[in-house]
Amino acid sequence: MKNLVRTLRLQRGLAQxxxxxxxxxSRQTINSIETERYTPSLPLAIALARYFGVTVEEMFxxxx
Amino acid sequence: MIRGSCRWxxxxxxxxxxxxxxxxxxxxxxxxxxxxxxxxxxxxAVLVVFGLAIALASGSETIRGxxxxxxxxxxxxxxxxxxxxTGHVLIxxxxxAWLVEIAQGHSGNPxxxxxxxxxxxxxxxxxxxxxxx
Numbered sequence: 371m372k373n374l375v376r377t378l379r380l381q382r383g384l385a386q387x388x389x390x391x392x393x394x395x396s397r398q399t400i401n402s403i404e405t406e407r408y409t410p411s412l413p414l415a416i417a418l419a420r421y422f423g424v425t426v427e428e429m430f431x432x433x434x
Numbered sequence: 435m436i437r438g439s440c441r442w443x444x445x446x447x448x449x450x451x452x453x454x455x456x457x458x459x460x461x462x463x464x465x466x467x468x469x470x471x472x473x474x475x476x477x478x479a480v481l482v483v484f485g486l487a488i489a490l491a492s493g494s495e496t497i498r499g500x501x502x503x504x505x506x507x508x509x510x511x512x513x514x515x516x517x518x519x520t521g522h523v524l525i526x527x528x529x530x531a532w533l534v535e536i537a538q539g540h541s542g543n544p545x546x547x548x549x550x551x552x553x554x555x556x557x558x559x560x561x562x563x564x565x566x567x
Contacts, residue, residue: 396509410508
């Protein structure tokens, strides 16, 4: 699923590992979300959106 | 307390070894009962070496996922899919072996009841998970 995770992460100057640690997942999971190979669970999607201060709809685009 | 300890163990690098050690012990016991103690000890040694190798190996995601300390929701999904693939392969093997057995004029056992067990387990699991939501 298309998403803004990479864009928002880079805006904050975070490495994938740092975001992964904050979310309690592996770095590879963050990488898989950013490259649209993995669609996160609803709790993780909400946690990511809250972390970056956006809504889930803003962060994830199911039409893409 | 026990539950917490189990959770810690399941997510630690020692989880595979913690599985292999009792399995090895059971293997030795079963082999001893069958009069094949040496084969059991050899099998146990292979299991323990495998468990130690996984525990001491440094960190690819696959190794960390296999031993438990690198598990997250994505790896849980990978684990679920891998388990499903394993189940499909086993069922296919059992059905094939059963067909070969009956084609050779044998009773089809033990593949007959293993196939029946697989089918029954699948149906019960579908009913359970449907009910559980």
